Amino acid sequence: MSDRAVSPVAIIMGSDSDLPIMKEAGAVLEELGVRYQLDILSAHRTPEQAREFATGARERGTKVIIAGAGGAAHLPGVIAAYTTLPVIGVPITSPDLGGIDSLLSIVQMPRGVPVATMAINGARNAGIFAAQILAVADPGLQERMLVQKRALAEAVIEKAKSLKERREQ
Numbered sequence: 001m002s003d004r005a006v007s008p009v010a011i012i013m014g015s016d017s018d019l020p021i022m023k024e025a026g027a028v029l030e031e032l033g034v035r036y037q038l039d040i041l042s043a044h045r046t047p048e049q050a051r052e053f054a055t056g057a058r059e060r061g062t063k064v065i066i067a068g069a070g071g072a073a074h075l076p077g078v079i080a081a082y083t084t085l086p087v088i089g090v091p092i093t094s095p096d097l098g099g100i101d102s103l104l105s106i107v108q109m110p111r112g113v114p115v116a117t118m119a120i121n122g123a124r125n126a127g128i129f130a131a132q133i134l135a136v137a138d139p140g141l142q143e144r145m146l147v148q149k150r151a152l153a154e155a156v157i158e159k160a161k162s163l164k165e166r167r168e169q
């Protein structure tokens with residue numbers, strides 16, 4: 001399902017060390033039948049490539065960008081500076097400050113340049129949110145998302161039922 005040519009979602013990250021978390025965004029997109037591309041780009045280490053990626057994204061057919069980064073996590077904000085496509089930011093846990101640094105770096109964007117910021121390590125929700133944006137104009141995807149949401153509800157109802165049964169024994 002990862003397909004560079006015709007992917008509406010681009011998942012990018014600052015380092016391969018972000019991949020164990022960021023692959024969760026790809027996993028949920030695969031569950032929902034949404035194509036995506038994966039790339040490593042760094043706002044600090046490859047700033048030119050990051051700019052080129054962002055300025056050309058719309059032309060390549062990208063509709064939503066998911067950007068994960070940790071520490072001084074400037075990648076989502078820099079990408080948002082260069083495109084009008086929606087950018088979803090995923091703060092990745094950092095070894096020294098636990099990801100609070102990543103979260104604040106991504107969420108505190110200046111007025112006029114938003115990044116939709118997920119929870120620390122919230123890559124799965126980033127994938128779901130990207131799909132929700134695409135589903136506004138895609139009834140088939142909307143239906144698949146409803147099925148997934150119903151399954152979430154059913155899992156909770158099942159857990160509540162089994163808790164009740166255990167307490168009644």
Ligand code: RP5
Binds near residue numbers: 017018071
């Ligand atoms: C950030 O620095 C990356 O997003 C990563 O979370 C963090 C550490 O990168 P590595 O030193 O592991 O490459 O740019």
